[in-house]
Amino acid sequence: MRMIFDLDMDKCVACGACAIACMDQNDTAPETDETPFRRVGTLEPSIGGGRFSWLSISCMHCADAPCIPACPVCCLSKDERGLTVYDNTLCIGCRSCAMACPYGAPTYRADGKMEKCSGCTDRIKYGYEPACVRVCPTGALLCLTEEKYKQIKPSASLRDASAI
């Protein structure tokens, strides 16, 4: 059963709850220079054009994830739910996945090993929502089965806005 991550940009208010929940779930310590997996921010329109945007960004678990073939030592793969997961035992810290990822999702620990959002695959396995989705107060972050996603796909989908 494939799961799909998305963000409804019409509902996101960039409150940051998702980023905090993600750091808590993954024991990320920014004070020791660890980079959080999820980033939140706003984009102000420039004079004469554009729209104000609120965003929360992490791995989008792309269907044809470009990070997977980019990794020279095959650390990245798809799990049975279509989430892009990793085993960084062999990671050499070469940054090839960073060059491939349109979302800037891979981060690197002090020892050079890559880490990223794994879609809270263990939480999903036990019937829980990913931490970021669980705490989103506006329901902007989504992690749904493909079938359910098709039914309620947001009109302001980050996936669509990001289609490259």
Add this chain to the structure above:
Amino acid sequence: MFDIKSVAVIGFGCAGFSAARAVRQADPKRVIDIYSDTDEAPYNPMLTTYYVSGKINENTMFPLGDLETIKKELRINILCSTPVKRLRARERVLELDGGAERQYDDIVIATGAGAVIPPIKNLPERGIYTMRTASDARRLERALDGGVKSAVVVGAQMVGIKVVELLVKRGIRTLLCDMEKQMFPVSAYERTAAVIAARLEGKGVEVRLGAAITGVCDVGDCLRASFSDGSAARADLIVFCSGIRPNLAFIDRGELDVGVGIKTDLHMRANVPHIYAAGDCCETLNVLTGENAYIGLWANSAMQGRVAGSNIAGIPDSYQGSLIHNITHYMDTDFISVGDIKADGERVFWRSRGGGWQLEATISDGKIAALNILDNAHVAGPVKNALLHRAAHPEQPISVHARLLLSGSGVPDGIIKKLGGEGA
């Protein structure tokens, strides 16, 4: 009676493997013969320096598995140590050692590229190394384990820098030289390159630029290298990382259209019917220029091989093209280059508040045509994909997440707009 078709894959690296796998996935019956000039599984050339540095073990240089497993899983014939002497492309005939000839329905040329040593007369038999193949890596590792105190690395580019890193890690006194006057001459701007060179010197590496190696002689207890600027250096060994060249000695250039590599279309077809090429021996579309270019990268090879194999098996597939891009991480530095830095245009430079990272770019016709980034790998992917996106959809702004990541990293609106940001 069914007519079982046959395909020959010449060369067995990432592209050859990917082509064979795509053919097999689409056609369980087709005869697939692989011609390899070694008896090794496909290796990733990029991993050779990581093996010598001790970051990975020997098996990890072969990320697609061992030969026996590959052979069994793909049900292919792998003819080890069987180089193709000549390809008669129009006849689809391979000439082998001893006069044997084999004809195929389709042929994939996936012979990759080999390291180039500059033409230096009377190179000594000992102490000279290259860094491209698994065998090169084992040879250098053995030499270093034998006790080396000093080394010269020729070629201040992507491979050379990783060799320098592993030598320094072993405490070996290292001289890095290049005939060009700057580091990364094909991928870095002069200003960015100067920062890179200064950092290397700060870590104890001697950097000698504008100095082509012109001679090497064995002086008994070590080698003596001489350079075009009149200088010389003594070292226990010399590692040539001075570039690569496609392995195409067996083809007839009167038959196949060749630039740097074999020219292909987006279906990975060469100019002769039923002949395909993929990987580091071919040229294909550079999406930024619309022209063919030689862009040798592991991920490109995998996609090109897959496209060639699928099309041979009757499943239409096409390659999207690529752009020139490199990323390397060494000695606490991330260096990223995207696009052709030689493109004409205005040069802009930006450094983050606090100096954590920097960006240098060429602006052509109001848009960023190429850029260097130092010390921010997180924005490399969004930036590269923004350029790919702009090439495919010139009228659309870049994605919101690319803008957010750049903006969140402090990049001024003016530069984001020139990358294709909203309002550009």
